[in-house]
Amino acid sequence: MLDIRFPIGLMFSIFGLIITVYGLATIGDDAMYARSLNVNVNLISGVCTLLFGLIMLFFSEPVKKLMKRK
Amino acid sequence: MDTKFALHGIDYLIMIVYFVFVLGIGWALKKYMKNAAAFLEAGRSIPAWVAGLAFISTNLGALEVMGMTGSGLKYGMLTAHFYWIGAIPAMVFLALFMMRFYYGSKARSVPEYLKLRFDEKTRGLNAILFAVMTVLASGISMYALALLLENVLGWNFNVSLFASAAIVLGYTYLGGLSSAIYNEVLQFFIIVIGLLPMAFLVMKDVGGWSGMQASLAPIVESKGFAADAWTTTWKYTGTGSANPLGVAWYGIFVGLGFVLSFGYWCTNFLIVQRAMAAESMTAARKVPLIGAIPKMFIPFLIIVPGIAALVLLNDPLKGFALPLNDAGQPIYDYTIIMLLKQYLPAGVLGLGVTALLASFMSGMAGNVSAFNTVWTYDIYQSYIRPSTGNKEADDKHYLKVGKMATIVGVIVSIAAAYIASKFGNIMDFLQTIFSMINAPLFAVIFLGMFWKRSTGNAAFTGLLAGFLVALVHHGLTQPEGATTLVKGGWLGVVHTYPVEMAQNFWTAIIAFTVATLLMVIISLLSKRTKSDAELDGLVYSMTKKLDDSGVVWYNRPWFLALIVGIIMIVLSILFW
Numbered sequence: 001m002l003d004i005r006f007p008i009g010l011m012f013s014i015f016g017l018i019i020t021v022y023g024l025a026t027i028g029d030d031a032m033y034a035r036s037l038n039v040n041v042n043l044i045s046g047v048c049t050l051l052f053g054l055i056m057l058f059f060s061e062p063v064k065k066l067m068k069r070k
Numbered sequence: 071m072d073t074k075f076a077l078h079g080i081d082y083l084i085m086i087v088y089f090v091f092v093l094g095i096g097w098a099l100k101k102y103m104k105n106a107a108a109f110l111e112a113g114r115s116i117p118a119w120v121a122g123l124a125f126i127s128t129n130l131g132a133l134e135v136m137g138m139t140g141s142g143l144k145y146g147m148l149t150a151h152f153y154w155i156g157a158i159p160a161m162v163f164l165a166l167f168m169m170r171f172y173y174g175s176k177a178r179s180v181p182e183y184l185k186l187r188f189d190e191k192t193r194g195l196n197a198i199l200f201a202v203m204t205v206l207a208s209g210i211s212m213y214a215l216a217l218l219l220e221n222v223l224g225w226n227f228n229v230s231l232f233a234s235a236a237i238v239l240g241y242t243y244l245g246g247l248s249s250a251i252y253n254e255v256l257q258f259f260i261i262v263i264g265l266l267p268m269a270f271l272v273m274k275d276v277g278g279w280s281g282m283q284a285s286l287a288p289i290v291e292s293k294g295f296a297a298d299a300w301t302t303t304w305k306y307t308g309t310g311s312a313n314p315l316g317v318a319w320y321g322i323f324v325g326l327g328f329v330l331s332f333g334y335w336c337t338n339f340l341i342v343q344r345a346m347a348a349e350s351m352t353a354a355r356k357v358p359l360i361g362a363i364p365k366m367f368i369p370f371l372i373i374v375p376g377i378a379a380l381v382l383l384n385d386p387l388k389g390f391a392l393p394l395n396d397a398g399q400p401i402y403d404y405t406i407i408m409l410l411k412q413y414l415p416a417g418v419l420g421l422g423v424t425a426l427l428a429s430f431m432s433g434m435a436g437n438v439s440a441f442n443t444v445w446t447y448d449i450y451q452s453y454i455r456p457s458t459g460n461k462e463a464d465d466k467h468y469l470k471v472g473k474m475a476t477i478v479g480v481i482v483s484i485a486a487a488y489i490a491s492k493f494g495n496i497m498d499f500l501q502t503i504f505s506m507i508n509a510p511l512f513a514v515i516f517l518g519m520f521w522k523r524s525t526g527n528a529a530f531t532g533l534l535a536g537f538l539v540a541l542v543h544h545g546l547t548q549p550e551g552a553t554t555l556v557k558g559g560w561l562g563v564v565h566t567y568p569v570e571m572a573q574n575f576w577t578a579i580i581a582f583t584v585a586t587l588l589m590v591i592i593s594l595l596s597k598r599t600k601s602d603a604e605l606d607g608l609v610y611s612m613t614k615k616l617d618d619s620g621v622v623w624y625n626r627p628w629f630l631a632l633i634v635g636i637i638m639i640v641l642s643i644l645f646w
Contacts, residue, residue, distance in 0.1 A: 002098050004120055004252045008259060011091045015084060015421065022080050022417045032415050036271055042417040045267045052263065
């Protein structure tokens with residue numbers, strides 16, 4: 001059966017990537033980050049989400065199989 | 071106060087990616103849906119950690135999340151009782167003592183366990199009540215979601231309703247229970263990741279836990295409570311009037327910690343179904359325990375920000391306010407929505423909104439996937455078309471029925487959503503009725519599992535009488551200041567409770583007591599209908615003890631239960 005870690009990992013990696021890039025693009029946008037207490041919350045949250053996604057992917061069956069083949 | 075969010079393209083992008091994955095999981099599971107057992111029971115093949123996260127995720131619907139943050143604002147840290155004393159002991163009990171009978175009896179649903187243990191009529195009563203209530207509950211979720219999308223995102227109510235119904239139908243029809251469970255796990259992670267930035271920012275804004283305590287003191291004292299009444303759990307429960315919940319410690323212990331929580335966690339098929347889908351007996355027993363560990367930390371994500379919102383509300387410089395209803399009262403359920411709006415910029419806001427959407431949808435999917443199982447096995451197979459004996463043909467037929475039931479369940483839910491939009495109060499009333507069904511059901515299942523002498527007639531009478539007594543009690547009492555008959559008193563008011571919570575607790579306690587007493591008396595007066603041999607695997611004293619010696623020590627349910635117990639005690643002491 002499908003290993004749920006794979007779709008979870010893939011989805012959160014994509015989320016993380018989108019938000020990290022968006023956070024990088026908006027560095028210095030003080031007006032935008034005034035509401036989040038001048039914290040670039042996209043950058044922090046994006047990197048953490050990406051990390052979580054990659055860890056899930058790393059432990060998922062399809063990736064394990066792929067690594068064994070190599 | 072304007073509740074509308076200003077969403078950007080990136081927020082919509084995140085939402086769309088989520089929907090693609092939700093439907094994609096259903097699509098990927100489609101090829102495994104070859105028979106009724108795969109579709110309705112997930113083929114009993116789900117790993118313990120997946121089922122464990124789904125187990126708590128089912129309960130973490132959006133209505134629950136929104137309600138709990140609002141309760142954090144209203145009642146403070148005492149709300150955490152719903153996650154600690156009001157959940158953990160019941161989950162541990164289910165894991166250690168009850169799961170082996172649900173799982174080991176080969177019953178495919180809770181009503182079917184009642185059939186095996188007692189008789190057909192007890193199963194029938196439970197199955198019909200459950201099927202009706204689940205579809206209505208799913209309709210109410212849908213209604214609340216569409217209303218939220220209208221108020222917060224400015225989407226059209228009808229379009230939102232049909233679009234969300236279509237997505238839920240899509241993934242439950244394609245992948246059945248497995249798909250519902252997998253998506254609940256996805257939802258669990260997205261709730262945590264989507265709400266964490268908000269929780270972090272609000273706590274930073276109020277100066278952390280100690281800053282929040284200091285700011286709360288004058289606000290809370292002006293309400294007539296002790297300075298730390300909002301940041302403690304047990305300290306002011308010596309008398310009900312000293313704490314904002316209005317319930318004393320024994321009320322919390324018996325009402326919430328025993329009757330309500332055991333009635334909910336140990337007998338609600340919606341919840342138990344997740345553990346019954348586990349891949350093995352050991353896994354099934356571990357499911358509630360694995361779920362219990364993250365469960366205990368959820369208050370920090372959704373209740374504590376609600377408490378901090380009380381500080382924000384009282385600080386004009388923060389510019390934080392709640393929307394008001396027609397009567398000019400703040401709508402507490404919108405606390406979390408307003409917190410997301412207050413702190414999150416585009417990007418993480420998309421994650422936060424997706425988290426709410428996700429929790430609404432998995433709530434609906436959970437109800438639909440429990441409904442189709444009970445309908446197919448406990449109503450259709452029992453009363454409409456019994457098995458023919460041809461296993462292969464039967465299996466095909468019941469798979470088709472299960473799939474049809476999924477479609478019909480969603481259609482009836484949509485109808486229920488429109489009924490709810492006509493009568494707003496119906497939501498409160500249904501939730502009350504649910505607790506009236508659960509309390510006597512727990513009495514019946516508990517006595518059934520642990521007392522071999524209990525009989526079918528006694529179970530049926532206990533179930534019915536407990537429900538009716540709860541209904542009458544609700545009809546005769548009212549919480550103070552009630553304005554509608556939905557809150558009770560529709561038979562005339564003989565007693566008034568200080569708060570609604572106290573009324574709920576007592577309704578459940580009385581229903582449970584009546585069901586238990588009646589069941590004991592009738593069992594003793596009637597002849598046993600099942601022999602000792604027939605009760606093997608269904609009743610504690612008739613079943614061989616489970617031997618865990620083949621399982622590694624850290625994988626044994628008793629060891630996990632010990633860890634869960636220690637964490638709960640430590641948390642209770644830290645937030646005493």
